[in-house]
Every structure is written in structure tokens, then in C-alpha cells.
Amino acid sequence: MMRLSPPPPVTSRYLTVAEHPRPVLRSGTRRGFYQPRWGKDKESFQLDTAHTRPFRLRPLYPSKSTDARNPTTMASSAAAAPDSGRAALLKAFDESRTGVRGLVESGVSAVPDLFVHPEGPYASVPLAPPGVSIPVVDLSLPAPLAAAAAAEAARDWGFFYLVNYDAIVPSDYPARALAAVRAFHELPAPERSTHYGRAMGGGVSYSSNVDLFRSPAASWRDTIQLMFGPTRCETELIPPVCRSEILEWEAHSAAVGRAVMALLSQGLGLGETALEETSCLEGKLMVCHYYPVCPEPDRTMGLVPHTDPGVVTVLAQDGVGGLQVKHTTEDGESYWVDAKPVPGALVINVGDLLQMMSNDTYKSVEHRVVMNSREEARVSVAVFYNPGKRGESVFYGPLPGLVSSENPPKYRSFTMSEFMGAFFKRDLASKALIEHFKL
Numbered sequence: 001m002m003r004l005s006p007p008p009p010v011t012s013r014y015l016t017v018a019e020h021p022r023p024v025l026r027s028g029t030r031r032g033f034y035q036p037r038w039g040k041d042k043e044s045f046q047l048d049t050a051h052t053r054p055f056r057l058r059p060l061y062p063s064k065s066t067d068a069r070n071p072t073t074m075a076s077s078a079a080a081a082p083d084s085g086r087a088a089l090l091k092a093f094d095e096s097r098t099g100v101r102g103l104v105e106s107g108v109s110a111v112p113d114l115f116v117h118p119e120g121p122y123a124s125v126p127l128a129p130p131g132v133s134i135p136v137v138d139l140s141l142p143a144p145l146a147a148a149a150a151a152e153a154a155r156d157w158g159f160f161y162l163v164n165y166d167a168i169v170p171s172d173y174p175a176r177a178l179a180a181v182r183a184f185h186e187l188p189a190p191e192r193s194t195h196y197g198r199a200m201g202g203g204v205s206y207s208s209n210v211d212l213f214r215s216p217a218a219s220w221r222d223t224i225q226l227m228f229g230p231t232r233c234e235t236e237l238i239p240p241v242c243r244s245e246i247l248e249w250e251a252h253s254a255a256v257g258r259a260v261m262a263l264l265s266q267g268l269g270l271g272e273t274a275l276e277e278t279s280c281l282e283g284k285l286m287v288c289h290y291y292p293v294c295p296e297p298d299r300t301m302g303l304v305p306h307t308d309p310g311v312v313t314v315l316a317q318d319g320v321g322g323l324q325v326k327h328t329t330e331d332g333e334s335y336w337v338d339a340k341p342v343p344g345a346l347v348i349n350v351g352d353l354l355q356m357m358s359n360d361t362y363k364s365v366e367h368r369v370v371m372n373s374r375e376e377a378r379v380s381v382a383v384f385y386n387p388g389k390r391g392e393s394v395f396y397g398p399l400p401g402l403v404s405s406e407n408p409p410k411y412r413s414f415t416m417s418e419f420m421g422a423f424f425k426r427d428l429a430s431k432a433l434i435e436h437f438k439l
Ligand SMILES: O=C(O)CCC(=O)C(=O)O
Pocket: 047, 048, 049, 287, 289, 303, 308, 315, 317, 323, 367, 369, 380, 382
């Protein structure tokens, strides 16, 4: 078990959650959250979409065109292709170096078969009734109240909106980062394609579907990935059109990551630096997704259902929407809840590592991105936080301050290299990573 220094004494500024009275309810609040008003390669430790669920490909249809040089029609011609043919089509799509955006630019009017997702087991999970939303945590509340709200959200939902973070993030962020990421993905194809590649050698890559060659169906998404910790990417490899905004968001979102970890640590009844001292702010991967306009939104997915493997994810999304969170009520009923874009709100979620570190107090919850028929592409930027200390003598698992003879550990401890090994070897089923370490 990684050794943590004892939690710092309670200061006058921060009371432990247990000592503090329940959060003050504002009008329209429920248990301390106020609901938004809707108006009517190993080094990179890829935490992105390698998290896929097993999908069986639906029968593929013959393509109308067989132009072997056109990746669009090549993708469509996966229809009748045996597996080796499909592999060749995937390769051709990848070699187009322009991603799904390139397919759209070339004028596809249907989703090519390589991207068609069957309904799968999720067809049985309904959409949430209107008015249900993920909770909101207000960072401007006194820390103990915000911590209690964050803890409750992390426990019951695994997700929350973070609002009123303007004391730590300039008002033009994250919007500037989202706009710059959009500008990159909408560069003319010849310019964009010079950046295309899957290798994370320099800590930066731009490609479509990080799991393109492993997943049973490709998704409607292109992504820039950037490693910021424990090893920092070569920043000159970041495309110039979005470089300064990405670097600025990296710095500003670090303040958000620190604040969120402090709330979640306190919410566990530990000192505010407990997760930070466990190096949870030191491993950092940023992914900048672009979900192009889709001609047949019902036939594909932007991102298949998955849980994030890391500790905490800080997500900025533009106004388009599509993120959905699977919520299970106290009665055991599950449904997909839209994490609609809320101006001025970041989306925070708990990853598998934090579920294990919190000994199941907090939940890592499935989420996905669905396509819509809007005429606008969607952009999101996620920052995944992971432990940065990766040595063979550094162990992770339920935090020592949380386990006792009455509350025994539910997970065995492991090194990050073991965790990453399990991550890369895991079968595709969701939660497989957590099950792997369960006692
Ligand atoms: O684009 C989004 O809203 C979600 C991204 C996500 O869940 C991920 O990258 O793991």
C-alpha cells in the first residue's frame, strides 16, 4: 500500500464533513445539490476509448461503389468483406489520415458499415424521464459544503457538474480551448493530415478511434491525445493552431483537478491533500475529441459505453450535447441521463482507480456519447488524472485511512504497471478492470 502521511489536522477553514452540518439547501435543491435550470503504447497509458464494450457487428451491406482508392466507399464495402477484408478497409481508412471528418468532407450520405453499431445490450436501457439530471456542485460554497455535495454526487452518480469555478479559471476558458480544438479538426484535410499518426512517442497523437483495430465497430470520432504527466509531451508537437490554448487549458484545468481532488478527499473524511499526496494529480492525459456531423445518427455512436480507468476526469464540452451517463436508482432501475451542456459547467467524473481507492465509496459509472442530427460537430476536451508515481515499490488500492477491521479493503493493492497491464489485457467488458483487483 502506498504510504500516505497522516491527514493534516482540521484547520479553521476546513471542517471534516462529519463535523459540519448538512449542506444548506437552496430553493430547488435536493440534498445539497441544486439542479441546473434547463430553460425549457503503454508509456502513454491510453485512458481514452480503448474502453469499449463487446459489440457484434451487424450484418454488413454491400457497398454501391467499389472505388478502391476512396476510403469512404472502401469503408462501406466492408459489407461483404471477410475479416481480412475488413482489416484492409480499416487500414485504408486509417491511411487516409483525415479521420471521420475526412469521410464527411468527402460527402458521405450514409454511415459506412465499418462504423455501424448494433443496438447491443444497451437497447434495453431507457432514457431517463425528463427533468432528471446529474447533480451540480458549486465550488463557491464553503469548502465543507462543497465537499459534502461532491462526495454525495460521487457516491450516488459518479458524475457531477462543477460550477462557479471562476476563482481558479479565467472566464474565457475552457471556451477558448474548445474553439481551438475545433479549429484544428476543421483545418483543410491536407494540413490536418500532416499531424495524423497513432504513435505517442513524443506524447502527442492525432488519429481516429484510438482502438480502431481492436474494436468491433468504429465510432464517429477523431481525437488529439496529449500526455502531460508523469512525462510531459514535446509541446512543439502540438498542432500550432491549438497549441497555446491547449497549454493554457492544461494549466487552468490543473487548478480544477486539484480543487476537485481536495473536495473528494475531504468527502472521504480524509485531509484535503490525501489524493494529491497519492500522486493523483501527477499522471495526466488530455484528449480532445471531435464528433463530426453524422448523416445517420442512429446507426453509429460517438463513444461506446465505458468507464474511465483513472482517478478523476475533468471534461469540458461545447454546446452541442451527446454525453449520456448511466444512472441506477435506489430501486435498481437504470437509465441514460443526458449530461446536457450547461454554460459555465465542467463535467467531473470518478474513474475506476478512485472507486478502488475509495473502497467503493465513490462509483465509476458508465457513460457514452450518442450522435445527433444537428448540423454542428461536437467538441469535448477531457483531462484524465492518474497516479504519477509508477515505481515497482509504490502500491495503490483502498486508501489506508479508509480501511479498518470494520471496513476491510474490497480490493487488493497493485502497482501502476500491474494496473496498466490489466488495462491493456482486460477483456472488453465494462468494469473488468475493477473486477480484476476485487478481493
Ligand atoms: O466527449 C465526451 O463527452 C466524453 C469523452 C469520454 O468519456 C472519454 O474520453 O472517456
